[in-house]
Amino acid sequence: MPALQPIEIADASPRVRAVYDDIMATRQIDWVNNFWKMLAHDPATLERIWSNIKQVMAPGALDPLVKELIYVAVSATNGCEYCVASHTAAARKKGMSDAMLGELLAVVGMANQTNALANGYRVEVDGAFQ
Amino acid sequence: MPALQPIEIADASPRVRAVYDDIMATRQIDWVNNFWKMLAHDPATLERIWSNIKQVMAPGALDPLVKELIYVAVSATNGCEYCVASHTAAARKKGMSDAMLGELLAVVGMANQTNALANGYRVEVDGAFQ
Amino acid sequence: MPALQPIEIADASPRVRAVYDDIMATRQIDWVNNFWKMLAHDPATLERIWSNIKQVMAPGALDPLVKELIYVAVSATNGCEYCVASHTAAARKKGMSDAMLGELLAVVGMANQTNALANGYRVEVDGAFQ
Amino acid sequence: MPALQPIEIADASPRVRAVYDDIMATRQIDWVNNFWKMLAHDPATLERIWSNIKQVMAPGALDPLVKELIYVAVSATNGCEYCVASHTAAARKKGMSDAMLGELLAVVGMANQTNALANGYRVEVDGAFQ
Amino acid sequence: MPALQPIEIADASPRVRAVYDDIMATRQIDWVNNFWKMLAHDPATLERIWSNIKQVMAPGALDPLVKELIYVAVSATNGCEYCVASHTAAARKKGMSDAMLGELLAVVGMANQTNALANGYRVEVDGAFQ
Amino acid sequence: MPALQPIEIADASPRVRAVYDDIMATRQIDWVNNFWKMLAHDPATLERIWSNIKQVMAPGALDPLVKELIYVAVSATNGCEYCVASHTAAARKKGMSDAMLGELLAVVGMANQTNALANGYRVEVDGAFQ
Numbered sequence: 001m002p003a004l005q006p007i008e009i010a011d012a013s014p015r016v017r018a019v020y021d022d023i024m025a026t027r028q029i030d031w032v033n034n035f036w037k038m039l040a041h042d043p044a045t046l047e048r049i050w051s052n053i054k055q056v057m058a059p060g061a062l063d064p065l066v067k068e069l070i071y072v073a074v075s076a077t078n079g080c081e082y083c084v085a086s087h088t089a090a091a092r093k094k095g096m097s098d099a100m101l102g103e104l105l106a107v108v109g110m111a112n113q114t115n116a117l118a119n120g121y122r123v124e125v126d127g128a129f130q
Numbered sequence: 131m132p133a134l135q136p137i138e139i140a141d142a143s144p145r146v147r148a149v150y151d152d153i154m155a156t157r158q159i160d161w162v163n164n165f166w167k168m169l170a171h172d173p174a175t176l177e178r179i180w181s182n183i184k185q186v187m188a189p190g191a192l193d194p195l196v197k198e199l200i201y202v203a204v205s206a207t208n209g210c211e212y213c214v215a216s217h218t219a220a221a222r223k224k225g226m227s228d229a230m231l232g233e234l235l236a237v238v239g240m241a242n243q244t245n246a247l248a249n250g251y252r253v254e255v256d257g258a259f260q
Numbered sequence: 261m262p263a264l265q266p267i268e269i270a271d272a273s274p275r276v277r278a279v280y281d282d283i284m285a286t287r288q289i290d291w292v293n294n295f296w297k298m299l300a301h302d303p304a305t306l307e308r309i310w311s312n313i314k315q316v317m318a319p320g321a322l323d324p325l326v327k328e329l330i331y332v333a334v335s336a337t338n339g340c341e342y343c344v345a346s347h348t349a350a351a352r353k354k355g356m357s358d359a360m361l362g363e364l365l366a367v368v369g370m371a372n373q374t375n376a377l378a379n380g381y382r383v384e385v386d387g388a389f390q
Numbered sequence: 391m392p393a394l395q396p397i398e399i400a401d402a403s404p405r406v407r408a409v410y411d412d413i414m415a416t417r418q419i420d421w422v423n424n425f426w427k428m429l430a431h432d433p434a435t436l437e438r439i440w441s442n443i444k445q446v447m448a449p450g451a452l453d454p455l456v457k458e459l460i461y462v463a464v465s466a467t468n469g470c471e472y473c474v475a476s477h478t479a480a481a482r483k484k485g486m487s488d489a490m491l492g493e494l495l496a497v498v499g500m501a502n503q504t505n506a507l508a509n510g511y512r513v514e515v516d517g518a519f520q
Numbered sequence: 521m522p523a524l525q526p527i528e529i530a531d532a533s534p535r536v537r538a539v540y541d542d543i544m545a546t547r548q549i550d551w552v553n554n555f556w557k558m559l560a561h562d563p564a565t566l567e568r569i570w571s572n573i574k575q576v577m578a579p580g581a582l583d584p585l586v587k588e589l590i591y592v593a594v595s596a597t598n599g600c601e602y603c604v605a606s607h608t609a610a611a612r613k614k615g616m617s618d619a620m621l622g623e624l625l626a627v628v629g630m631a632n633q634t635n636a637l638a639n640g641y642r643v644e645v646d647g648a649f650q
Numbered sequence: 651m652p653a654l655q656p657i658e659i660a661d662a663s664p665r666v667r668a669v670y671d672d673i674m675a676t677r678q679i680d681w682v683n684n685f686w687k688m689l690a691h692d693p694a695t696l697e698r699i700w701s702n703i704k705q706v707m708a709p710g711a712l713d714p715l716v717k718e719l720i721y722v723a724v725s726a727t728n729g730c731e732y733c734v735a736s737h738t739a740a741a742r743k744k745g746m747s748d749a750m751l752g753e754l755l756a757v758v759g760m761a762n763q764t765n766a767l768a769n770g771y772r773v774e775v776d777g778a779f780q
Binding site: 134171172174175178179204208209210 | 729748749751752753755756759766
C-alpha cells in the first residue's frame with residue numbers, strides 16, 4: 001500500500017489536471033498511471049518531473065526505444081519494481097520484442113556482474129581509458 | 131591500488147594467454163585491459179566471463195552500440211568507476227557521439243531519480259502494466 | 261512471506277520480552293512491529309540493534325524529526341519497502357507534514373539523479389571541496 | 391580522469407555562460423564547480439538540472455540545511471564520492487557543525503544496516519504502517 | 521506479476537527442457553523454480569546462466585554452504601526479494617541453521633553500515649591495506 | 651581527501667584512546683586504521699561501532715574467516731573501495747587464499763548478475779520458498 005492515496009483524475013485540482021491532460025495527450029491514452037497520481041500530492045514536483053521526462057525521453061541523438069531500454073536497465077539494476085513494470089510496458093509500446101528484452105536483461109546482468117568483479121578486485125583504470 | 135598485481139601478457143600461463151590472445155584478436159588491438167589481467171588470477175573465471183561477454187555483447191536483436199550504452203547505464207548507476215571508464219571508451223569505439231553520451235546520461239539520471247521517487251512514495255504497480 | 265515467523269509478544273523469551281517492553285515503553289505504544297519480531301530469532305542482534313537505534317535516534321545536534329527524514333531518504337534510495345513504510349510512519353508521528361514529505365522525496369530524487377550524473381561523467385572532485 | 395574535459399568559464403558558449411553566471415550569482419561565489427563544467431557538454435541537461443536544483447533546494451517546508459543533510463545521506467548511501475564531497479561542503483556553508491555531521495552519518499549508517507536486515511529477513515510490512 | 525509467463529516444464533522446447541532436466545537431476549528434485557522458467561524465454565541466457573551457476577557454486581576452495589551464505593549476503597544487500605528467498609532456501613538445504621542465518625545477517629547489516637560510514641567520511645585507504 | 655583529518659593516536663582524547671587501545675590489543679597490532687581515526691571525531695559512534703564489530707565478528711555459528719568473506723562480498727557489491735581493501739586484508743590475515751578470493755568474487759559477481767535478472771524479469775517467489 002502506498003504512502004498516500006493516488007489522486008484520481010476526477011479529484012485533481014486544475015493545476016494537477018493540466019499535467020494529467022498533457023500526459024494523456026502526449027501518450028494518446030485516456031488514463032494516468034499511479035506514479036503521476038502520487039506525485040500529484042506535490043504539484044511542483046509533478047510539473048517538474050513531467051516536463052523533465054518529456055525533454056529527456058524525446059527523440060534526439062538516441063531514439064525513444066533505446067531510451068526506454070536504458071530506463072529499464074537502470075530500474076532493474078536498482079530493483080525498482082514499479083519502474084521496471086512501467087518502463088518495460090513503455091518499451092513494448094515502442095517496439096521492444098521478446099528477443100530485445102532477453103538481450104537487454106542479459107547485458108544488464110553481465111554489467112552488474114562485472115561491476116562487482118571490478119570493485120572486488122579493485123581494478124585500476126587503464127591509462128588508455130582516460 | 132588493486133587487490134593483486136595484474137598478470138601481464140609476458141607472464142601469462144598458456145591457459146591465460148589463450149584468453150588474452152582471443153581478446154586481442156576479437157577486438158583487433160594489441161593490448162589487454164586491467165580487468166582481464168586481474169581475473170587472470172582465477173583462470174576459470176577469466177575464461178567464463180570472457181566467453182559470457184562475447185556471447186552477450188554480440189550483434190543480435192540489439193546492436194552492439196546499444197548494448198554498450200546499456201552497459202554504461204548500469205555502471206553509472208552502480209558507481210563503478212572502472213566500468214564506466216572502460217565501457218564509455220568501448221561505446222566511443224562503436225560510434226557513440228558526444229550528443230549520444232549526453233542523452234544517455236540524462237536518461238540514466240532521470241531513471242535514478244524516478245526510481246527513488248517510486249520507492250519513496252511506494253507507488254503500486256498499475257493493473258495495466260501487469 | 262518472511263524468512264521466519266515473527267515471534268509474538270506472548271511467545272517471547274524473557275530476554276526478548278525485555279527488549280519488547282523497552283520498545284513499547286520508549287515509544288509509548290502497546291505493540292511491537294515486525295522488524296523486531298524477526299530480529300527476536302537472534303536475541304543478541306535484537307538487543308544490539310535496539311540499543312543502537314535508541315542511541316542514534318535520540319535528540320542531539322539534530323532533532324529526531326530530521327533524523328527520521330534522513331532515515332526515509334536512505335531507505336527510499338535503497339528501495340527498502342519495509343523501512344520506507346515504517347520510517348515514513350515514524351516521521352509522521354514526529355510531525356512530518358505532506359509538504360515536508362513532498363520536499364524530502366524531491367531532494368532524494370534529485371540526489372539520486374545527480375549521483376548518477378557525477379558517476380557517469382566521472383567528475384573530478386574540485387580542490388575547493390577537499 | 392573524467393569522461394570529458396570540463397568546460398571552463400572562459401570557454402563557455404553564451405548559453406552555458408548564462409547558467410554559470412546564474413550559479414555564481416545565486417551562490418555568491420566567483421567560481422563554478424566541476425559538476426556543472428561537465429554537464430556543460432550537454433547544455434539542455436545543464437539548464438534543466440540547474441533549474442531543478444534551484445527549485446528543489448529552495449527554502450520551503452524544509453529548511454535548506456536539512457535538504458543538504460538529506461543530499462549527503464543519499465550520496466553516502468550511493469557511495470558517490472563527488473557528491474559526498476560537494477554536498478558536505480555545501481552543508482558546512484549552511485551551518486552544519488561537526489556534531490551534526492557525526493549524527494547525520496550515524497543515522498545513515500544505521501539506516502543502511504537495518505535496510506539490509508529487513509531485506510535479509512524479508513520482514514512483512516505491518517498493517518499499522520499502511 | 522512477472523514480465524512474462526513462466527514456461528512450464530510441459531511447455532518447454534527440447535532445448536529448454538534439456539536445461540530443466542539438468543537442473544532437476546543436479547538438485548535431485550522434481551520441479552524447477554520460477555527464475556529458470558522466466559529465463560527460458562531466452563534459451564541462450566538460460567543455458568549460459570545455468571552452466572555459470574553450476575561452475576561457480578561447485579565445491580572448491582570454498583564449500584557450497586559458504587557460497588550460498590555469500591549469495592544471500594549479496595541478495596540482501598541489493599534488496600532482491602526473489603534471490604533472498606531462493607538462496608536462503610538453498611542455504612537451509614545445505615545445512616544453514618537459525619543461528620548461522622542470524623550471524624550471517626548481522627554481518628551483512630554491519631557491513632552495509634560501515635560501508636556507508638566509510639563513504640560518508642570519505643576515509644582514505646591506509647597504505648598497509650595496499 | 652577525507653571529510654576531516656584522521657585523529658592520530660598521539661592526539662586522541664582519553665575516551666578515544668581507550669577505543670584505540672582496545673582495537674590494537676584485540677588485533678595484536680600497534681597501529682589503528684583510518685576508519686577508526688575518522689569515527690574518532692564522533693566518540694559515541696566510535697565506541698558503538700567498535701563494540702558492534704567485536705560482537706558481530708566474533709567466532710560463533712560461523713567462523714571469523716567466513717564472516718570476513720561475507721563482509722568483502724557486501725563491500726564489493728556496494729562498491730565501497732575502503733571496505734573492500736580493509737576487509738580483504740583482514741580476510742587474508744584470517745587465512746583467505748588466492749583461490750578462496752577468486753571463488754568469493756566469482757560468487758559475488760554471479761549473485762549480482764542474477765539479482766538483476768530476477769528484478770528485470772520480475773520473477774515471482776515460488777511457493778516452495780515461502
